[in-house]
Amino acid sequence: MTTEAVRVRGLRKRYGEVTAVDGLDLDISQGEVFGILGPNGAGKSTTVEILQGHRRRDGGDVSVLGEDPDKAGRDWQSRVGIVWQDESAAAELTVAETVRHFARYYPRPRDPDEVIALVGLDAKAGSRTKALSGGQRRRLDVALGVIGRPDLLLLDEPTTGFDPAARRQFWALIRSLADEGTTIILTTHYLEEAEALTDRLAVITGGKVVALGEPASLAGRAAARATVHWAEPDGTARSEETDTPTRAVAELSRRFDGEIPELRVTRPTLEDVYLRLIGQEDM
Structure with missing residues (x-):
């Protein structure tokens, strides 16, 4: 039976006169890959920081792995892995030294060599962190996030600055972790990433959830009207919005007598749905 890894009700956080999170509700199932989308300043990072106990909330109820992050102890902390936007590894240590050092912080760490292989850094185990590429350093950050065998992994903008090839490789890594049963929460600005990785996602703006669901059906996307595009014999581009695209194509096929x-x-x-939800569809 699937159980909740995260339950949030009425979460609130203010910074002076600015409300960063305004009555946010979330339910995230154990083993789920859950995405959080939103523009800059929407409250994504603040929400993640509260979930992992790094920042105290001003109001609401939060349960992560069955405990309140504000009150949880070291045992709970060892069950939560975190990959921040900023790199956390010391520049002068090698990859192997860094992973083995962090492994000592946990009661039942994974084998460091196994983790280095998991993130695809076998060939770089003896290299100093400062000699790694940006994508390789990000992989090292993930290694540090999973070395403690976390039940929950929080990823804050994990692929910022990646080239397309490195981003695809990182996606494969995240899928492998999800296949092992790790609950994963990620914030991202990359909509293709959210669609490729997440089971469900929430769109946050103004500190509130404005849409929640599977990427394919978010905010009625799956039931939205289709647009049929074609070209007339003289090359003129035409299009038609319709609720019955199969019928429209059949009628065009008869008119064109084939192809x-x-x-x-x-x-x-x-992207269309997201921009509409955050009020930027015409920008």
């Missing part, structure tokens, strides 16, 4: 030039059928992308 329809430049035929495409599209529905709103996750």
Whole structure:
């Protein structure tokens, strides 16, 4: 039976006159990969910091792995892995030295060599951190986040600055961790990343959840009207919004007596839905 890894009700956090989180509710299941989307200043990082006990909330109820992060002790902390936006490894230590050093902080760490292999840094185990590429340093950060065998892994903008190839490799790593049963929460600005990795996601703006669901059906995306695109014989591009795209294509096929030039059928992308939710669809 699936149980809750995270339960949040009415979460609030203010910084002076600024409300960063304003009555936020979340339920995240054990073993789920959950994404949090939102513009800068939406409250994503503050929410993650509260979930891992780094920042105290001003109001609301929070349960993470069955405990209140504000009151949880070292046993609970060892069950939560964190990968911050900023790198945490010392520049002068080698990859192997860094991972082995962090392993000593946990009561039942994974084997450091196994973790180094898991993040794809076998060939760099003897290299100093300062000699690694940006993507390799990020992999080392993930190694430090998982060395303690966390039940929950929090990733805050994990692939910022990655090139496309490094980002795809990182996705494969996250999927392998999820396959092991780790609950993963990630914030990201990359909508393709959210769609590729998450089971469900929340869109936050103004410190509130404005949409919650699976990427394919978020905010009615799956049921949205389709747009059929084609080209007329003279090359003119045409399109038509419809609730019955199959019928529209069949009618075009009869009109063209077979193949329809430049035929495409599209529905709103996750980006389309996201920009509408945060009020920037016309920007």
